[in-house]
Amino acid sequence: MFEKNLSLSRLIGFYGELLSERQKEICTLYYDDDLSLAEVAEIVGISRQGVRDALKKSEANLREIDDKLHLPDVFDERNRLLADIVRRLDTVKSAVHDKSALDTLEEALSDARKLLSKEVL
Numbered sequence: 001m002f003e004k005n006l007s008l009s010r011l012i013g014f015y016g017e018l019l020s021e022r023q024k025e026i027c028t029l030y031y032d033d034d035l036s037l038a039e040v041a042e043i044v045g046i047s048r049q050g051v052r053d054a055l056k057k058s059e060a061n062l063r064e065i066d067d068k069l070h071l072p073d074v075f076d077e078r079n080r081l082l083a084d085i086v087r088r089l090d091t092v093k094s095a096v097h098d099k100s101a102l103d104t105l106e107e108a109l110s111d112a113r114k115l116l117s118k119e120v121l
Contacts, residue, residue, distance in 0.1 A: 011062040
């Protein structure tokens with residue numbers, strides 16, 4: 001269950017803006033804030049069954065969008081490639097003796113590290 005919630009929380013992070021405001025609020029309260037159905041129902045002013053139905057519909061929408069776009073996979077692959085590039089550039093950095101080339105390399109490494117530290121695409 002924890003893994004499913006984590007997966008859905010991640011999909012909300014990528015595609016949450018594509019849900020209705022109500023769906024996004026319910027999903028955020030339930031998956032991100034870890035509130036119970038009853039707690040979410042009280043906050044949004046609907047029944048527990050209404051919350052459950054909204055969660056099921058939102059989950060289906062998020063999975064359908066992800067089946068088409070695969071943004072989390074693209075994000076993970078981009079980060080993996082960037083991390084590998086940083087590692088390789090760090091390895092060759094010690095072999096660079098030209099000051100100008102070393103400065104350019106340091107700048108490129110800095111840019112790549114900035115990209116790696118970002119939470120979104």
